[in-house]
Amino acid sequence: MKIQFTTIEGKSFQFYAILVILSILAAAGLYASYRMFEGGHYITGMTNQVPWGFPIVMAVYLIGLSAGSLVLSSLSSVFGKKEYKVFSRVAVYLAALLLMAGLMSITLDWGRPDRLMIPFTYFNFNSMFSWNAFLYSAYIGICVVYLMAMFAEKEKLVTFIGAVAVIWAVAVHSGTGAIFGFIHARELYHSPLLAPSFIAAALSSGTGLMILILLGTFKFTNRPLDNRLILGLSKLLSGFILIVLYFIFIENLTRFYAFGLREAEHYYLFEGLHSKVFWIGLILTGSIIPAAILFFPKTNKSIPWIALASFMVVIGVLAERYIIVIPAQTYPLDQFPGKEVSSVFLDGAYANYLISLPEAAQAVGIVAIVGIMFILGLKLLELLPTEAVIHDTEKK
Amino acid sequence: MNKKPLAIIVMAIALIVLLSPFIYNAFGTGLFSKVPRPEIKIEKEGKCVRDTEYMRRNHMNILLHSRDEAVREGVRAKDDSLNNCRSCHPSRGDFCIKCHSYIGAKPECFECHYYPKKAER
Amino acid sequence: MDRRAFIKIGGALTIGTVLGQGFQFYQAVADSKGEKTSALAKNKWGMLIDLNKCDAGCTACVDACRKENNVPLFGDKERDIHWIRKASVKQKFPNAREQSVPLLCNHCENPACVQVCPTMASFVRKDGIVLVDKHRCIGCRYCMIACPYKARSFVFKETHDWTNKDVPKRMHGVVEKCDLCVHRIDKGQKPACVEACANANNGAMVFGDLNDPESGISKLIANNAVQQIRADLGLKPKVYYIGM
Numbered sequence: 001m002k003i004q005f006t007t008i009e010g011k012s013f014q015f016y017a018i019l020v021i022l023s024i025l026a027a028a029g030l031y032a033s034y035r036m037f038e039g040g041h042y043i044t045g046m047t048n049q050v051p052w053g054f055p056i057v058m059a060v061y062l063i064g065l066s067a068g069s070l071v072l073s074s075l076s077s078v079f080g081k082k083e084y085k086v087f088s089r090v091a092v093y094l095a096a097l098l099l100m101a102g103l104m105s106i107t108l109d110w111g112r113p114d115r116l117m118i119p120f121t122y123f124n125f126n127s128m129f130s131w132n133a134f135l136y137s138a139y140i141g142i143c144v145v146y147l148m149a150m151f152a153e154k155e156k157l158v159t160f161i162g163a164v165a166v167i168w169a170v171a172v173h174s175g176t177g178a179i180f181g182f183i184h185a186r187e188l189y190h191s192p193l194l195a196p197s198f199i200a201a202a203l204s205s206g207t208g209l210m211i212l213i214l215l216g217t218f219k220f221t222n223r224p225l226d227n228r229l230i231l232g233l234s235k236l237l238s239g240f241i242l243i244v245l246y247f248i249f250i251e252n253l254t255r256f257y258a259f260g261l262r263e264a265e266h267y268y269l270f271e272g273l274h275s276k277v278f279w280i281g282l283i284l285t286g287s288i289i290p291a292a293i294l295f296f297p298k299t300n301k302s303i304p305w306i307a308l309a310s311f312m313v314v315i316g317v318l319a320e321r322y323i324i325v326i327p328a329q330t331y332p333l334d335q336f337p338g339k340e341v342s343s344v345f346l347d348g349a350y351a352n353y354l355i356s357l358p359e360a361a362q363a364v365g366i367v368a369i370v371g372i373m374f375i376l377g378l379k380l381l382e383l384l385p386t387e388a389v390i391h392d393t394e395k396k
Numbered sequence: 397m398n399k400k401p402l403a404i405i406v407m408a409i410a411l412i413v414l415l416s417p418f419i420y421n422a423f424g425t426g427l428f429s430k431v432p433r434p435e436i437k438i439e440k441e442g443k444c445v446r447d448t449e450y451m452r453r454n455h456m457n458i459l460l461h462s463r464d465e466a467v468r469e470g471v472r473a474k475d476d477s478l479n480n481c482r483s484c485h486p487s488r489g490d491f492c493i494k495c496h497s498y499i500g501a502k503p504e505c506f507e508c509h510y511y512p513k514k515a516e517r
Numbered sequence: 518m519d520r521r522a523f524i525k526i527g528g529a530l531t532i533g534t535v536l537g538q539g540f541q542f543y544q545a546v547a548d549s550k551g552e553k554t555s556a557l558a559k560n561k562w563g564m565l566i567d568l569n570k571c572d573a574g575c576t577a578c579v580d581a582c583r584k585e586n587n588v589p590l591f592g593d594k595e596r597d598i599h600w601i602r603k604a605s606v607k608q609k610f611p612n613a614r615e616q617s618v619p620l621l622c623n624h625c626e627n628p629a630c631v632q633v634c635p636t637m638a639s640f641v642r643k644d645g646i647v648l649v650d651k652h653r654c655i656g657c658r659y660c661m662i663a664c665p666y667k668a669r670s671f672v673f674k675e676t677h678d679w680t681n682k683d684v685p686k687r688m689h690g691v692v693e694k695c696d697l698c699v700h701r702i703d704k705g706q707k708p709a710c711v712e713a714c715a716n717a718n719n720g721a722m723v724f725g726d727l728n729d730p731e732s733g734i735s736k737l738i739a740n741n742a743v744q745q746i747r748a749d750l751g752l753k754p755k756v757y758y759i760g761m
Contacts, residue, residue, distance in 0.1 A: 040689035042673040047595035051658035051671055111656020111671065111690025118655055122636045129635035129659055184750055185629060185665030333667050335620075335746055336606050343604035346594065347620070347667060407529040467650050470557045470642060472703055479683075508651065508685035 003086060004386045008221050010379035019375060022368040029365010032358035033108040041111065044359050049351035050329045054322075054359040055109035058366065059102045060176055061205070061321045063136075064198060065314075066098035067173040068206015070143065070165050077155075077162035083229065086388040087214055089150050093377050094213065095169075096143035101370045103136055108362060128179045135172045142168050151382065173202050180324060187255075187264050188328035197247035204240035205317035207233055208310035215307055217384060224387045227303060234306045238294035241313060244320070245287050267331050272350065274327045277319050286316010326353055438485070445475045456503075478509055486515035557643035562697060563727040563755040564711070565734050565743065566619055570721035573617035578722065579603060581713030585698060587686055589678040598670040598687075600695040601710055606761075618761065619722070621710075622647060622668035622695035623746065623754030630660035630669065639692075645727070645755060646697050656690040665747055666754075669694040697724075727755065 009015075035043060046053040073091030075084040107113050124130045142165050149157040174195040181194030211233050218225035255265040269275055290309035299305040330351040335341060341348030378384055444451045446458065462476035474480060485491040488511045496502065505511075582588060582601050590597050601621040607613045624647045631639045631647060638653035639660050649660075649669075661669045672689045679686050684700060687693065698708040706712070707724050714722040725734030734757075737743075743757040 037690070040674045041671065042591075042593070042596055046671075046673075048597070048599075048661070048667075048670050048673075049595060051661040106657075109657075111658070111692070112654070115653075115655045118636045118638075118653055122638075122653065124635055124637045126632045127635045127659070129633065129657065133635065179659075183629075183633075183663050185663055189662075329662070333665055335666060337747075338609065339606050340609055341604050341606050343602050343620070344594070345597070345599045345602045345604075345620075345667065347602075347604045351595070410529050463652060467648070467652065468640065468642070470644070470699070470703055504688065507688040510679070510682040510685070 005089060005382040005384065006386055007380065007382055008217075008378045008384060010375075014220075015375070015379075019372060022371045022375075025368035026365045026372060029362045029368065032361035032365065033113075036108070036358055036362070037113055043356065045354045045356040046359075047351065047353070049332075049346055049349075050326065050353040052325055052329060053109075053353060054355045054363060055105045057318070057321045057325045058363045059105035059109070060198075060325065061318050062098045062102035062105060062366070062370075063176050064173060064202035064317065064321070065205050065209055066095045066102060066139075066202075067169040067199070068202040068204070069098065069210060070095035070139075070169040070206075071203060072206055072210050073146075074162040074166045077159045078166055081232075083232070083390045086229065086385045087210060089147065089381075089383045090213065090217070090378075091210060092143055092147050092150065092165075093381070093383055094209075094374060096140055096147070097370050097373050097377070099136060099139055099143070099172075101366050104369070105363070105366050108366075128175060128182060132172070132175045132179065135168070135175050139168055139172050147381075169202075170199060173199050180328070183328075185333060186328045186331075187261055187334070188268060188331055191251060191254075193247055193251050193254075194324070197244065197251065200240060200243040200247055201317050201320050204237060204244050205314055207237045207240055208313035208317075211237065211306060211310040212314065214388070215303070217378065218388065221384065223384070224389055226389045228390050229388055230303060230306055231301065234294055234300065234309070237310065237313060238291060238300075241287055241291045241294070244317075245291075248282070248320075264331055267350070268323075268327050272327070272330065272352075273354075274323050274330070278323045281319025282316050282323060285312050286319055290316070329353070438491075442484075444484070445480070459505075478505065478511070482511050487513065489513035490515075559644075559728065560726045561645040561728040561755070562624070562702065563645070563725065563734055563757065564621075564624075564697075564708075565723040565725075565737050565757040565759065567721045567723070567737075568616060568618060568758055568760040570719045571617055571619065572718060573603075573605070573615070575717060576603060577713040577717035578619055578710035581709040582695075584680050585701075585709035586684055586696075587676075587678050587680055589676040589687075591674055591676075593673075596671075596673040598672065598693065600670075600693075616761070618758070619710075620666065620668075620746075621756065622697075623666055623752070623756045624695075624697060626753035626755065627751060629663040629665065629750075629752055633659045633663040635659065642699070644702075646699055646702070647694075648696050648699065649691075649693055651685075651688070651691045651693065654691045656692060658692060660692055665750055665752070 044053055069091045072084070073088040073095065075081040076088050077085075107116060119130065119133045123134075142161065146158070146161045146165050149161050177195035177198035180189045181191050183189040211230055214225060214230065214233075252265065252269065255261040255268070269278065290312045293299045293305050293309040330353055332341075332348045332350060335347065446454075451458075458476050459478055462473050463478070465471040465473060466477060481492075482488070488506070492511075493513065579601055583590070586600060588598050588600050601619055604618050604620050605615045606618050607615045624645060626641075626645065628639070628641060628647050631637075631641055634640075635657065636653050636655055638650045638655070639647065640650065641647050656671070658671055661671060669692050671692050672687050675689050676687055698706075698710075701708060711722045711724040714720060723734045723737060725732040727735060727738075729735060730739075737759070738757055741759050743759055744761045745754045745757055748754065
């Protein structure tokens with residue numbers, strides 16, 4: 001049974017209403033970026049102690065979602081799960097969009113976004129950023145070729161590019177993790193586990209997002225969607241949640257065990273705003289409750305509950321990115337081990353970071369742009385299948 | 397079903413965008429001398445650091461080159477440096493800006509570098 | 518748009534991107550190899566600060582630096598720019614003596630900031646000075662994340678302080694730090710802080726060539742117990758301290 005992919009109608013009032021709302025949000029976000037570019041970053045919450053704020057959190061998060069989507073899209077072609085072919089096109093398209101959004105978040109965060117081309121003309125072989133500039137742009141190229149192969153229905157080619165795409169997604173997100181993991185100066189960054197745990201978080205957030213997207217688009221377009229598809233994905237999701245938890249546990253245990261790192265670890269877990277983000281955002285909302293929903297037999301077959309769990313995971317992984325990026329900067333650099341330091345430059349002092357309005361507006365705006373592009377993509381390209389029903393003959 | 401013209405147009409645009417630096421270079425140098433020049437005040441007699449004709453087209457390359465040499469290699473060629481221009485062209489407003497606003501160039505250099513708009517003395 | 522058109526457009530764009538990138542990658546490789554040698558290479562500038570001679574109340578070095586390099590104070594503690602600052606350091610011990618330590622860029626031999634800079638805007642000049650090429654800096658602030666000395670500041674705001682017009686002002690959105698007053702070194706002078714310290718004090722700061730065993734700084738390093746900050750990180754800082 002061949003799957004028919006068609007464009008969506010895209011003429012209803014709701015369709016345009018959504019587009020208009022998203023456009024307003026996007027315009028507000030771009031205006032915030034413009035203010036940052038024109039007047040300087042003093043309007044953001046970033047300081048000289050916390051040079052990387054929410055835009056970087058957002059960038060890492062979006063790139064993670066993208067990598068997760070791309071791996072999911074290859075479930076049918078590379079990992080032989082034929083029933084998931086229905087959303088492979090949507091997933092690849094979304095992966096390309098989300099990566100571009102992540103890049104947008106990074107570049108708009110630069111002090112001089114007008115010097116956009118410089119990283120491509122001067123290349124530092126030692127810098128993870130430089131490597132990522134190339135990994136990212138090739139990633140977008142791979143997504144486009146992958147999508148083209150799918151449109152052309154060339155099965156063998158799709159399988160091949162799918163394999164490349166999975167490898168590339170893993171490389172890209174390991175590279176993103178390495179941006180932080182390679183930093184020796186800050187004990188809360190320096191960790192070889194960061195790359196794999198980034199990938200785990202990418203998979204769990206990507207799966208969560210895919211469940212939400214499938215439920216949303218199929219409901220909105222009134223196309224039939226087989227519950228078994230969502231149930232299958234939710235099984236994957238529950239596994240990914242546990243893997244993410246495992247990485248977090250190991251990483252924190254390692255830091256807790258070393259006496260020299262205990263102070264930092266205590267700060268990480270129990271002091272400041274980020275510790276609340278950690279416990280409430282990541283552990284409770286992002287892990288325990290969704291895991292409970294997905295393992296509890298009364299709820300793990302109900303679509304609304306699964307949707308709720310997916311939503312919580314998607315939010316929880318954003319919290320995870322936050323507590324990876326921020327506390328390592330607010331915790332003071334240890335310039336004089338074993339001594340107390342103080343100065344006008346706030347050496348040795350715990351820094352504060354609060355997300356400012358422009359940063360939040362920018363993040364929302366970028367997500368809105370993804371939304372616009374996604375909806376327009378559904379209208380212009382044959383991404384969505386007419387029906388997503390598992391035929392029992394297909395499942396052996 | 398036949399969208400061939402569209403595809404060709406888009407490909408042509410993509411090609412032009414990709415080749416734009418070359419096209420720009422090919423036209424830019426030849427084109428510029430034909431445009432009527434704005435009146436600029438040259439306050440000092442004598443010669444510029446290169447031929448006038450060469451300066452007109454390539455002063456930015458001289459500046460950018462001397463900049464990279466000075467900052468990255470420590471070779472401070474006094475003549476070609478941005479700081480030197482104002483010894484003979486003391487007013488940026490009457491010289492650089494007049495020309496630049498005519499062609500719409502807006503170098504960001506003077507956010508950091510000292511070069512008063514009005515000659516000071 | 519139908520599938521064919523999409524394939525064609527996408528194909529054209531992809532091929533263009535791949536070719537363009539390949540070319541730029543090739544150029545980047547060629548650029549990084551074609552470095553010129555220069556006369557600078559014979560020197561290796563370093564600094565030594567004798568904390569026993571440094572007066573806790575004296576800020577001559579800091580003031581001189583601000584004046585020489587137009588380093589502004591915005592009055593916003595978290596976003597002020599500091600090229601050199603004085604920190605007070607003491608043991609975690611009751612009644613421990615407080616020590617005033619001038620902190621500046623350590624001009625490491627293996628600088629973490631240069632390692633991570635994606636555009637090579639941060640670089641080590643041949644004479645060992647770590648510089649930011651502000652013409653090339655994109656303001657990504659990765660270097661500020663990587664530097665263990667907090668030597669770098671981001672320019673958050675436009676400034677109009679311009680006490681010394683021979684030295685460029687600053688533009689917001691670029692990272693900057695102590696450059697050991699390269700413009701003075703290239704004229705054969707000493708950094709402004711060192712000069713101010715000599716004038717105000719007994720000369721706690723010594724600047725000189727580490728390659729030359731006969732220079733004042735080399736002798737002091739050879740004959741004293743000197744420390745570097747966080748030498749354990751392996752960055753080989755070139756600012757030495759006596760009596761820390």
